[in-house]
Protein backbone atom coordinates (compact mmCIF):
# COMPACT_ATOMS: atom_id res chain seq x y z
CA UNK A 28 0.00 0.00 0.00
CA UNK A 29 1.34 3.44 -0.84
CA UNK A 30 0.12 6.88 0.26
CA UNK A 31 -0.47 9.78 -2.13
CA UNK A 32 1.25 12.58 -0.17
CA UNK A 33 -0.77 15.05 -2.30
CA UNK A 34 -1.81 17.39 0.51
CA UNK A 35 1.69 17.48 1.99
CA UNK A 36 3.17 18.35 -1.38
CA UNK A 37 0.62 21.14 -1.87
CA UNK A 38 1.11 22.44 1.69
CA UNK A 39 4.89 22.48 1.23
CA UNK A 40 4.57 24.49 -1.98
CA UNK A 41 2.30 26.97 -0.21
CA UNK A 42 4.56 27.17 2.87
CA UNK A 43 7.58 28.05 0.76
CA UNK A 44 5.85 31.28 -0.24
CA UNK A 45 5.55 32.47 3.36
CA UNK A 46 8.27 30.67 5.35
CA UNK A 47 11.97 30.71 4.45
CA UNK A 48 12.66 27.24 3.05
CA UNK A 49 9.04 26.18 3.69
CA UNK A 50 9.88 24.48 7.00
CA UNK A 51 10.04 25.61 10.61
CA UNK A 52 13.61 24.37 11.11
CA UNK A 53 16.10 24.25 8.24
CA UNK A 54 17.13 20.61 8.45
CA UNK A 55 13.54 19.44 7.99
CA UNK A 56 13.79 20.42 4.32
CA UNK A 57 16.09 17.42 3.83
CA UNK A 58 13.10 15.08 4.15
CA UNK A 59 12.51 12.94 1.04
CA UNK A 60 10.59 13.31 -1.21
CA UNK A 61 9.49 16.41 0.79
CA UNK A 62 8.39 17.12 4.39
CA UNK A 63 5.24 15.44 5.63
CA UNK A 64 2.51 17.81 6.81
CA UNK A 65 0.82 16.37 9.88
CA UNK A 66 -2.68 17.05 11.21
CA UNK A 67 -2.57 14.77 14.28
CA UNK A 68 -0.10 12.64 16.21
CA UNK A 69 -0.93 9.98 18.78
CA UNK A 70 1.12 7.16 20.26
CA UNK A 71 3.56 5.85 17.63
CA UNK A 72 1.59 7.27 14.69
CA UNK A 73 1.02 10.51 12.80
CA UNK A 74 -1.76 11.35 10.34
CA UNK A 75 -1.16 13.62 7.36
CA UNK A 76 -3.49 16.23 5.85
CA UNK A 77 -5.08 13.56 3.64
CA UNK A 78 -5.86 11.49 6.74
CA UNK A 79 -3.27 8.81 5.87
CA UNK A 80 -1.56 7.19 8.85
CA UNK A 81 2.20 6.67 9.25
CA UNK A 82 4.26 4.72 11.76
CA UNK A 83 6.49 7.47 13.10
CA UNK A 84 10.18 6.97 13.87
CA UNK A 85 10.91 10.71 13.84
CA UNK A 86 9.14 11.34 17.14
CA UNK A 87 9.64 15.09 16.74
CA UNK A 88 13.43 14.54 16.48
CA UNK A 89 13.61 13.06 19.96
CA UNK A 90 11.21 14.51 22.52
CA UNK A 91 8.42 11.94 22.30
CA UNK A 92 9.93 9.10 24.34
CA UNK A 93 6.45 8.33 25.71
CA UNK A 94 4.86 8.59 22.25
CA UNK A 95 2.70 11.42 20.92
CA UNK A 96 -0.14 12.91 22.98
CA UNK A 97 0.48 10.83 26.09
CA UNK A 98 -2.68 11.36 28.18
CA UNK A 99 -0.70 11.93 31.41
CA UNK A 100 1.13 14.87 29.85
CA UNK A 101 -1.93 16.29 28.16
CA UNK A 102 -3.91 16.15 31.41
CA UNK A 103 -1.17 17.92 33.39
CA UNK A 104 -0.92 20.65 30.77
CA UNK A 105 -4.70 20.99 30.49
CA UNK A 106 -4.94 21.56 34.22
CA UNK A 107 -2.55 24.55 34.07
CA UNK A 108 -3.46 26.03 30.68
CA UNK A 109 -6.70 27.79 31.65
CA UNK A 110 -5.11 29.14 34.87
CA UNK A 111 -1.98 30.77 33.43
CA UNK A 112 0.33 30.82 30.45
CA UNK A 113 3.55 32.76 31.14
CA UNK A 114 3.68 34.94 34.22
CA UNK A 115 7.23 36.25 34.43
CA UNK A 116 7.49 35.56 38.14
CA UNK A 117 7.64 32.59 40.49
CA UNK A 118 5.10 29.77 40.34
CA UNK A 119 4.89 26.32 41.89
CA UNK A 120 5.52 24.34 38.74
CA UNK A 121 9.09 25.59 38.44
CA UNK A 122 10.36 24.13 41.70
CA UNK A 123 8.12 21.06 41.57
CA UNK A 124 9.46 20.16 38.13
CA UNK A 125 13.02 21.01 39.25
CA UNK A 126 12.73 18.67 42.23
CA UNK A 127 11.48 15.88 39.95
CA UNK A 128 14.41 16.32 37.54
CA UNK A 129 17.03 16.59 40.30
CA UNK A 130 15.67 13.42 41.93
CA UNK A 131 16.24 11.51 38.67
CA UNK A 132 19.75 12.73 37.81
CA UNK A 133 22.67 11.32 39.88
CA UNK A 134 24.62 14.61 39.93
CA UNK A 135 21.53 16.80 40.19
CA UNK A 136 22.24 19.35 42.92
CA UNK A 137 20.70 22.40 41.25
CA UNK A 138 19.29 23.40 37.86
CA UNK A 139 18.49 26.31 35.56
CA UNK A 140 15.56 26.35 33.16
CA UNK A 141 15.94 27.39 29.53
CA UNK A 142 13.84 26.80 26.44
CA UNK A 143 15.95 24.98 23.87
CA UNK A 144 19.02 22.77 23.94
CA UNK A 145 20.97 25.42 22.03
CA UNK A 146 20.26 28.01 24.73
CA UNK A 147 21.04 25.68 27.61
CA UNK A 148 24.42 24.75 26.06
CA UNK A 149 25.28 28.46 25.97
CA UNK A 150 24.38 28.86 29.64
CA UNK A 151 26.43 25.81 30.62
CA UNK A 152 29.48 27.17 28.79
CA UNK A 153 29.07 30.56 30.42
CA UNK A 154 28.94 28.93 33.86
CA UNK A 155 32.08 26.93 33.04
CA UNK A 156 33.97 30.01 31.83
CA UNK A 157 32.91 32.02 34.85
CA UNK A 158 33.80 29.19 37.22
CA UNK A 159 37.29 28.63 35.79
CA UNK A 160 38.22 32.08 34.52
CA UNK A 161 39.23 30.40 31.25
CA UNK A 162 37.91 30.76 27.71
CA UNK A 163 38.22 27.73 25.44
CA UNK A 164 36.09 24.58 25.08
CA UNK A 165 37.14 21.10 24.00
CA UNK A 166 34.51 19.41 21.84
CA UNK A 167 34.48 16.36 19.56
CA UNK A 168 34.49 16.19 15.78
CA UNK A 169 31.05 15.72 14.22
CA UNK A 170 29.15 16.26 17.47
CA UNK A 171 26.26 18.71 17.33
CA UNK A 172 25.48 21.01 20.25
CA UNK A 173 22.96 23.35 18.65
CA UNK A 174 23.17 25.89 15.89
CA UNK A 175 24.74 28.77 17.82
CA UNK A 176 27.93 30.33 16.36
CA UNK A 177 30.07 29.42 19.37
CA UNK A 178 29.63 25.64 19.09
CA UNK A 179 28.61 25.00 15.49
CA UNK A 180 31.74 23.67 13.83
CA UNK A 181 32.11 21.82 10.54
CA UNK A 182 31.78 18.16 11.28
CA UNK A 183 31.47 16.25 8.03
CA UNK A 184 33.93 13.67 6.84
CA UNK A 185 35.50 16.09 4.37
CA UNK A 186 36.37 18.58 7.05
CA UNK A 187 37.69 15.76 9.17
CA UNK A 188 40.09 14.68 6.48
CA UNK A 189 40.87 18.30 5.73
CA UNK A 190 42.06 18.52 9.27
CA UNK A 191 39.47 19.78 11.76
CA UNK A 192 39.75 16.75 14.00
CA UNK A 193 43.40 16.27 13.32
CA UNK A 194 44.77 19.72 13.90
CA UNK A 195 42.20 20.46 16.63
CA UNK A 196 40.91 23.64 14.99
CA UNK A 197 37.19 24.18 14.42
CA UNK A 198 35.97 25.21 11.01
CA UNK A 199 32.85 27.19 10.19
CA UNK A 200 29.75 25.09 9.49
CA UNK A 201 27.42 27.78 8.18
CA UNK A 202 27.63 30.80 5.95
CA UNK A 203 27.20 33.90 8.06
CA UNK A 204 28.84 32.40 11.13
CA UNK A 205 31.35 34.59 12.93
CA UNK A 206 34.79 33.01 12.38
CA UNK A 207 36.30 34.73 15.42
CA UNK A 208 34.40 32.64 17.97
CA UNK A 209 35.67 29.38 16.47
CA UNK A 210 39.04 30.10 18.03
CA UNK A 211 37.36 29.34 21.36
CA UNK A 212 36.97 25.69 20.31
CA UNK A 213 39.47 22.84 20.36
CA UNK A 214 38.27 19.79 18.40
CA UNK A 215 39.30 16.23 19.30
CA UNK A 216 38.27 12.73 18.24
CA UNK A 217 35.60 10.90 20.24
CA UNK A 218 36.91 7.86 22.12
CA UNK A 219 40.57 8.86 21.51
CA UNK A 220 41.94 8.52 25.03
CA UNK A 221 45.52 9.47 24.22
CA UNK A 222 44.47 12.65 22.43
CA UNK A 223 42.25 13.91 25.26
CA UNK A 224 44.93 13.08 27.80
CA UNK A 225 47.41 15.18 25.87
CA UNK A 226 45.04 18.12 25.29
CA UNK A 227 43.70 18.20 28.84
CA UNK A 228 47.23 17.87 30.19
CA UNK A 229 47.80 21.29 28.58
CA UNK A 230 44.52 22.74 29.89
CA UNK A 231 46.07 25.75 31.62
CA UNK A 232 48.33 26.73 28.69
CA UNK A 233 45.44 26.21 26.27
CA UNK A 234 43.03 28.20 28.45
CA UNK A 235 40.52 25.34 28.57
CA UNK A 236 37.38 26.03 30.63
CA UNK A 237 35.26 23.04 29.66
CA UNK A 238 34.92 19.74 27.87
CA UNK A 239 31.59 19.56 26.03
CA UNK A 240 30.76 15.99 25.06
CA UNK A 241 27.68 14.20 23.81
CA UNK A 242 28.43 10.89 25.54
CA UNK A 243 26.75 8.81 22.80
CA UNK A 244 27.55 10.90 19.69
CA UNK A 245 23.84 10.94 19.09
CA UNK A 246 24.02 12.95 15.88
CA UNK A 247 27.04 11.32 14.31
CA UNK A 248 26.63 7.60 14.05
CA UNK A 249 25.65 6.76 17.66
CA UNK A 250 28.83 5.55 19.35
CA UNK A 251 29.25 3.79 22.66
CA UNK A 252 31.83 5.67 24.75
CA UNK A 253 34.60 3.39 25.94
CA UNK A 254 34.62 3.23 29.76
CA UNK A 255 38.23 4.41 29.66
CA UNK A 256 37.31 7.46 27.54
CA UNK A 257 34.68 8.84 29.93
CA UNK A 258 36.79 7.95 32.98
CA UNK A 259 39.77 9.77 31.44
CA UNK A 260 37.68 12.86 30.74
CA UNK A 261 36.50 12.84 34.35
CA UNK A 262 39.92 12.36 35.93
CA UNK A 263 41.74 14.79 33.61
CA UNK A 264 39.07 17.47 34.16
CA UNK A 265 39.42 17.01 37.92
CA UNK A 266 43.20 17.17 37.77
CA UNK A 267 43.36 20.28 35.57
CA UNK A 268 40.38 22.25 36.82
CA UNK A 269 38.22 21.87 33.69
CA UNK A 270 34.40 21.65 33.86
CA UNK A 271 33.04 18.43 32.35
CA UNK A 272 29.73 19.04 30.56
CA UNK A 273 27.61 16.23 29.14
CA UNK A 274 25.32 17.37 26.32
CA UNK A 275 22.41 15.02 26.96
CA UNK A 276 19.85 16.84 24.87
CA UNK A 277 19.17 13.54 23.07
CA UNK A 278 20.58 11.03 25.57
CA UNK A 279 18.84 12.49 28.62
CA UNK A 280 15.83 10.53 29.91
CA UNK A 281 16.08 8.35 26.79
CA UNK A 282 19.03 6.02 27.42
CA UNK A 283 18.17 5.87 31.15
CA UNK A 284 16.02 7.89 33.54
CA UNK A 285 19.19 9.37 35.04
CA UNK A 286 20.73 9.90 31.60
CA UNK A 287 24.33 9.18 30.68
CA UNK A 288 25.63 9.44 34.26
CA UNK A 289 23.34 6.60 35.30
CA UNK A 290 24.00 4.54 32.19
CA UNK A 291 27.80 4.89 32.12
CA UNK A 292 28.58 5.53 35.80
CA UNK A 293 30.56 8.75 35.21
CA UNK A 294 29.24 11.98 36.71
CA UNK A 295 29.86 15.22 34.84
CA UNK A 296 29.89 18.61 36.57
CA UNK A 297 26.98 19.80 34.43
CA UNK A 298 24.52 18.14 32.07
CA UNK A 299 22.35 19.83 29.48
CA UNK A 300 18.90 18.31 29.00
CA UNK A 301 16.09 19.10 26.56
CA UNK A 302 13.92 17.08 24.20
CA UNK A 303 12.59 14.02 26.13
CA UNK A 304 12.38 15.96 29.39
CA UNK A 305 9.07 17.66 28.57
CA UNK A 306 6.98 15.21 26.57
CA UNK A 307 6.81 17.47 23.52
CA UNK A 308 6.81 20.90 25.15
CA UNK A 309 9.60 23.46 24.83
CA UNK A 310 11.94 23.07 27.77
CA UNK A 311 15.62 22.58 28.49
CA UNK A 312 17.77 22.67 31.59
CA UNK A 313 21.32 22.83 32.86
CA UNK A 314 21.66 20.42 35.77
CA UNK A 315 24.60 19.76 38.08
CA UNK A 316 26.94 21.29 40.63
CA UNK A 317 25.32 23.87 42.86
CA UNK A 318 28.49 25.97 43.16
CA UNK A 319 28.65 26.41 39.37
CA UNK A 320 24.94 27.02 38.89
CA UNK A 321 24.62 29.40 41.83
CA UNK A 322 26.96 31.76 40.01
CA UNK A 323 23.77 33.21 38.52
CA UNK A 324 23.49 35.11 41.81
CA UNK A 325 27.01 36.50 41.49
CA UNK A 326 27.28 38.13 38.12
CA UNK A 327 26.65 35.33 35.60
CA UNK A 328 23.68 36.32 33.46
CA UNK A 329 21.01 33.75 32.66
CA UNK A 330 17.82 35.26 31.30
CA UNK A 331 14.83 34.59 29.07
CA UNK A 332 11.26 35.85 28.92
CA UNK A 333 9.92 32.36 28.33
CA UNK A 334 12.20 30.54 30.82
CA UNK A 335 10.31 28.24 33.21
CA UNK A 336 6.94 28.64 31.56
CA UNK A 337 4.23 26.89 33.59
CA UNK A 338 2.77 24.87 30.72
CA UNK A 339 6.07 23.25 29.77
CA UNK A 340 6.99 22.66 33.40
CA UNK A 341 3.70 20.91 34.10
CA UNK A 342 4.70 18.67 31.19
CA UNK A 343 8.16 18.12 32.72
CA UNK A 344 6.73 17.10 36.07
CA UNK A 345 4.26 14.71 34.42
CA UNK A 346 6.98 13.27 32.17
CA UNK A 347 9.29 12.64 35.11
CA UNK A 348 6.45 10.87 36.92
CA UNK A 349 5.65 8.72 33.90
CA UNK A 350 9.31 7.80 33.35
CA UNK A 351 9.56 6.56 36.94
CA UNK A 352 7.08 3.77 36.21
CA UNK A 353 8.73 0.43 37.09
CA UNK A 354 9.82 -1.55 34.05
CA UNK A 355 9.47 1.35 31.61
CA UNK A 356 13.11 1.41 30.50
CA UNK A 357 13.25 -2.39 30.25
CA UNK A 358 10.22 -2.33 27.95
CA UNK A 359 11.73 0.49 25.88
CA UNK A 360 14.97 -1.48 25.59
CA UNK A 361 13.09 -4.60 24.49
CA UNK A 362 11.10 -2.87 21.73
CA UNK A 363 14.24 -1.09 20.55
CA UNK A 364 16.13 -4.39 20.39
CA UNK A 365 13.26 -5.89 18.37
CA UNK A 366 13.52 -2.99 15.91
CA UNK A 367 17.30 -3.38 15.69
CA UNK A 368 17.13 -7.14 15.07
CA UNK A 369 14.29 -7.07 12.57
CA UNK A 370 15.04 -3.92 10.56
CA UNK A 371 18.81 -4.20 10.94
CA UNK A 372 18.58 -7.79 9.70
CA UNK A 373 16.80 -6.67 6.52
CA UNK A 374 19.40 -3.96 5.87
CA UNK A 375 22.27 -6.38 6.50
CA UNK A 376 20.84 -8.80 3.96
CA UNK A 377 20.21 -6.19 1.22
CA UNK A 378 22.96 -5.31 -1.29
CA UNK A 379 24.72 -2.18 0.05
CA UNK A 380 21.93 -2.05 2.62
CA UNK A 381 24.02 -0.54 5.41
CA UNK A 382 23.37 -1.33 9.05
CA UNK A 383 21.96 0.11 12.26
CA UNK A 384 23.78 1.18 15.39
CA UNK A 385 21.84 1.35 18.63
CA UNK A 386 22.14 2.66 22.17
CA UNK A 387 18.86 2.15 24.00
CA UNK A 388 15.95 3.60 22.05
CA UNK A 389 18.16 5.66 19.72
CA UNK A 390 19.40 4.10 16.51
CA UNK A 391 21.18 5.42 13.45
CA UNK A 392 21.60 4.08 9.95
CA UNK A 393 25.20 3.63 8.92
CA UNK A 394 25.98 3.07 5.23
CA UNK A 395 28.09 0.11 4.12
CA UNK A 396 31.16 2.37 4.01
CA UNK A 397 30.77 2.94 7.76
CA UNK A 398 31.16 6.72 7.35
CA UNK A 399 28.38 8.91 8.71
CA UNK A 400 28.29 12.66 8.38
CA UNK A 401 26.31 14.95 10.62
CA UNK A 402 23.14 15.66 8.71
CA UNK A 403 23.27 13.02 6.01
CA UNK A 404 24.10 9.41 5.92
CA UNK A 405 24.80 8.29 2.36
CA UNK A 406 24.43 4.67 1.34
CA UNK A 407 20.84 3.76 0.43
CA UNK A 408 19.26 5.99 3.05
CA UNK A 409 17.82 8.59 0.62
CA UNK A 410 16.00 5.84 -1.26
CA UNK A 411 14.81 4.21 1.97
CA UNK A 412 13.60 7.54 3.40
CA UNK A 413 11.45 8.42 0.37
CA UNK A 414 10.30 4.86 -0.32
CA UNK A 415 9.25 4.24 3.27
CA UNK A 416 7.36 7.54 3.53
CA UNK A 417 5.36 6.53 0.45
CA UNK A 418 4.62 3.23 2.20
CA UNK A 419 3.42 4.94 5.40
CA UNK A 420 6.54 4.86 7.61
CA UNK A 421 8.20 8.15 8.54
CA UNK A 422 11.97 8.17 9.16
CA UNK A 423 14.48 10.98 9.67
CA UNK A 424 16.68 12.46 6.94
CA UNK A 425 19.73 11.89 9.16
CA UNK A 426 19.04 8.15 9.45
CA UNK A 427 18.37 8.39 13.17
CA UNK A 428 15.50 6.33 14.56
CA UNK A 429 13.69 7.31 17.74
CA UNK A 430 11.67 4.58 19.42
CA UNK A 431 9.13 5.24 22.17
CA UNK A 432 7.17 3.35 24.75
CA UNK A 433 4.20 3.62 22.36
CA UNK A 434 5.80 1.56 19.56
CA UNK A 435 4.64 -2.05 19.40
CA UNK A 436 6.00 -5.15 17.74
CA UNK A 437 3.17 -4.99 15.23
CA UNK A 438 4.29 -1.45 14.22
CA UNK A 439 7.77 -2.83 13.69
CA UNK A 440 6.54 -5.84 11.77
CA UNK A 441 4.55 -3.63 9.40
CA UNK A 442 7.68 -1.50 8.88
CA UNK A 443 9.74 -4.63 8.26
CA UNK A 444 7.35 -5.89 5.59
CA UNK A 445 7.34 -2.51 3.84
CA UNK A 446 11.14 -2.34 3.92
CA UNK A 447 11.47 -5.85 2.52
CA UNK A 448 9.14 -4.89 -0.28
CA UNK A 449 11.08 -1.68 -0.96
CA UNK A 450 14.48 -3.37 -1.01
CA UNK A 451 13.16 -6.22 -3.13
CA UNK A 452 13.79 -8.88 -0.51
CA UNK A 453 11.55 -11.93 -0.47
CA UNK A 454 8.89 -11.86 2.23
CA UNK A 455 9.39 -14.52 4.89
Ligand code: PLP
Nearest residue numbers: 143144145171172173276277301
Ligand atom coordinates in the same frame (compact mmCIF):
# COMPACT_ATOMS: atom_id res chain seq x y z
N1 PLP B 1 22.62 19.06 21.62
C1 PLP B 1 22.29 17.94 20.97
C2 PLP B 1 23.05 16.67 21.23
C3 PLP B 1 21.23 17.94 20.05
O1 PLP B 1 20.92 16.83 19.38
C4 PLP B 1 20.52 19.15 19.84
C5 PLP B 1 19.41 19.18 18.88
O2 PLP B 1 19.14 18.26 18.15
C6 PLP B 1 20.91 20.29 20.54
C7 PLP B 1 21.95 20.22 21.43
C8 PLP B 1 20.17 21.57 20.34
O3 PLP B 1 18.89 21.47 20.89
P1 PLP B 1 17.70 22.38 20.33
O4 PLP B 1 17.37 21.89 18.96
O5 PLP B 1 16.58 22.18 21.31
O6 PLP B 1 18.20 23.79 20.32
